[in-house]
Amino acid sequence: MRLASVILDIPTQSLDTAYSYLADDDLVDLEVGCAVAVPFGGRLAIGYVIALAEFVADEEGTPRIDPAKLKSIQQVLSHSYFDEDAAACAQFLSESYIAPLSSCVRLFTPPGGVPRMVRRGNWWQIEEPTIGPVDDRWVSLGQAAADFVPKQNAVKQRGIIEALQGGELRLAELAVEFGSISAVLKTLVSQGVVEIERRRRMRGGGEEPAVAFSPTAKPALTAGQKSALDVISSAQERACGEVVLVDGVTGSGKTEVYLQAIEKALGKGQGAIVLVPEISLTPQTVARFRGRFGDAVAVMHSRMSQGERYDQWDCIRSGKARVVVGARSALFVPISSLGLIIIDEEHEGSYKQDSAPRYVSRDVAAWMVAQKQATLVLGSATPSIETLYRCEHVKGWQRVVLPDRVNGRAMPHIEIVDMAREFGSGHRSMFSRTLTKALFEAVDAGRKAVLLLNQRGFARFVLCRNCGYVPQCPSCSLSLTYHERGGMLVCHHCGYKEVLMAQCPECGSPYLKKFGAGTQRVEAELVALLEGRDAKIVRMDADTTTAKGAHQKLLEEFGGASAAVLLGTQMIAKGLDFDDVVLVGVINADTMLRLPDFRSNERTFNLIEQVAGRAGRAELAGRVLVQTYEADAGAIRAAASYNREAFLTEELSKRQALGYPPFVRLANILIWGKNEEEVKEVAEGIFADIEKLIFDVAGQKWVCFGAVPCVLAKLRETYRYHIVLKAPVEDDIAAVLGPLFRRRKAHKTVNVAVDIDPDDLL
8 A cells, every 4th residue: 555645636725735645556557647536525536646655654663644544546547647757847836936736737737638527516527538549440451351252231341342442441431431330340350351450640640650751951060050069068968957048149040059959869868848939830940840850859839739739748758759849838748858958039928827837937947957967958049138147147057159140141230210200201101211112122123021010900099089088998908909800999808899989989079090000000001002013911910820820821921922021910020031031120119118017128129139130041131120219219229239238238227226137036916806996905915914924034135015006907807906026036935925825815706826037017
């Protein structure tokens, strides 16, 4: 008899610890990582085993835990989903981000492939996983088929044999043709006339045939690439959990460095995980890795169906896939002998999870490689300020620089276009004279252009010029965005829609003006601007990429045309590699600049540098035009001159003076609910508790700001308050706040969450 530590699959802080259960000897298939059914609170519950141990006795031979006081595991519900290392990582996530253990454990289970407990009236019932492996049964003629003669009335036998003479068929295909055939096939199989073989089918990719694979050739490395690879290889040899930042300009060949580092890991019998931002998971990106490593590559991202993700997860668990390319959640796949983690575009905000556990992928990956004596590689043309800071101040973190493009060409020239001056001179178009002329030149020469606008929709908002009324979402404290298609006002947070009114509902005025520019409006004006010119216009934003495969289709349209303009939001700023893009235009660089968030300048600088890298990637020279109404903004000026040092000098000075990362650690305590007074009351109570806690435990270097409404004060019919906490970099915020939030009783109508190291404070 063994002792099992079980995490209950009930996401609440009040049950946030492992419970001990007896594992009877007849549970021979019980392992760490199994889903089990256990008695809890008068009913059955599902849990996950995170540890197994023999009973420990004292010196007199008496078990230290009385077995009579423990309940037994009732049933093993699955094979093992994860191992002891994954269980330890779940514990780390729970402790570091003050998250329910059950939510952390769930990260390591297969998508849709776990059992769950559902209520049926007064009873709780185990529901089997909705997703599992797909086994196709293939039917072919056996050795006895040549001499077999069906009876005169055996019509189905004769029909099946005739059908199979043309080649093997799926059982399902035969059933469509001949109806119920299970009994007929059973007879034929028993006589050796036919054979049935089960084959695993991978959803979205057909069967997995064994085909000859020829990897793409490895190009000769530049001096910079070789230097970066040498640093990574040395870290791999030392195998002590080091972190290497590859700080390389766009087009400097970071991906080839990744590929050769992965090859080294595979040669040592190790596996590798490559994280890329969701918006960069283009077919181009995946093709690079599959071209080098073939079927050893598994891909995981949210645009795949749940069944497709399960198949990829299972392929990884079986050991067939040794390289995993995916978005944030791919960090938790069951890859064995992990030797290398790569996080490309490491500065991206999408690496921060926005629901429990609210983890930072970079920091979790650093913990994982430290535990497994592996290596973490971070790559970016615009590394985050926190990562740059750690490379200077944290042991085991180092930075290598790739300052030049692989083709030896200079980075494209960036020109700032002052739209305030354009407007003052009487030019009213959203396309400046300079950008218009450059577009004409690119299109007339049969080349491509990329236009970036970080705002989808037709216009940002509608305003009554008579009384100032702006239509707002009834569920969120946000103005509605106008969409030309259907003349709709849409909330981009909750999806609320209404038809644009003909008159102002407040004063009855017909003078409703559409302000701001979204991608739909830019597209409409672009069509008019390029009328008569043979140019394909492709719009790529959240509205045009909802369908499965839409990203690939749109990029193929753009790549296939001789002259084309790709208009899009942030998703086009990175990961795109087209040789004939000669022009990049940023329609309005000010979108994020004045957001009430401490990262707004950094994001503006990064976005301009990233999108600039889409131009001039091959032999053709590139040009970048940045339109802005704030031409003197430091972040825009620094980005236009590729002067990161100037940007960092100004930005770090501000952050140190105001107390923001990397000089402090932050926690953002979020409180939300339907009743604003209740939300405010709970928020103020939590603030008082934290203030007392700081006074008693943390010390004077901690600062807590009072409970106030969030910038997005109302969202989807819920009111939102927050409390911001600042602490010294070396202090563990979770260790101090964790006990407070784990022991507090949940409110019936008000929700509370702690966001450690938040990506923004909106």
